[in-house]
Amino acid sequence: MSHEQPQDLPQIIIPDVILADVVNKPPQQPQNPPTDMDVTIAVNYHAATYDSYGRGEVSDELYSAACNYRVAVTAQKDSKPFAPAPPWVYPVMYKVLKPITDDISDIKDMLTRTTRTSAKLHNLEVGRGNRTTFQVVPFANGADPTQLPHRLPPLFDFNTVQGLSDVERTAYYQGYFPGTNLPDPEEQTNRILLAIGWRTE
Known part of the structure; x- marks a missing residue:
């Protein structure tokens, strides 16, 4: 059984300035959506670039790209869609919350x-x-x-x-x-x- 790549998220493209980095090892192309390992790699690459930037070993452009790459990978990892709640949940929640809502209204009054x-x-x-x-x-x-x-x-x-x-x-x-x-x-x-x-x- 084949697993199709999700189409709801745009593929993250690693900038050329990162691929050309000779100071720190550039990250590999992340999955779509990114995996936990992709996030870890993006965070570690950003941290390494931060250290190199502090020592004057990398350019402003490269450090900025590393920051943006980390944000992009993390954001896509966190934006994975959640499964919708089953229909029976809403009547049950209403039944549970209605007395609480009424009590709050009574307290306000x-x-x-x-x-x-x-x-x-x-x-x-x-x-x-x-x-x-x-x-x-x-x-x-x-x-x-x-x-x-x-x-x-x-x-x-x-x-x-x-x-x-x-x-x-x-x-x-x-x-x-x-x-x-x-x-x-x-x-x-x-x-x-x-x-x-x-x-x-």
């Missing part, structure tokens, strides 16, 4: 709720935020309003909330109350304050 509750409790205790600034309360979807893609100004205190522009106030309101009708500006501000845990003194 729990962390979001915990972060929101902690920040709101803090803000509840600091009044207008004159002495201690407010903490950031994540949006309903868990996103930080001060980070991408929102990049809204942090709500440090009562006055910061009052000073939001129309665009910023609307963005905050829609982040805390998604899917609801947009009330008038004063009501938006009041509900934003409520969403971050602020209370009147």
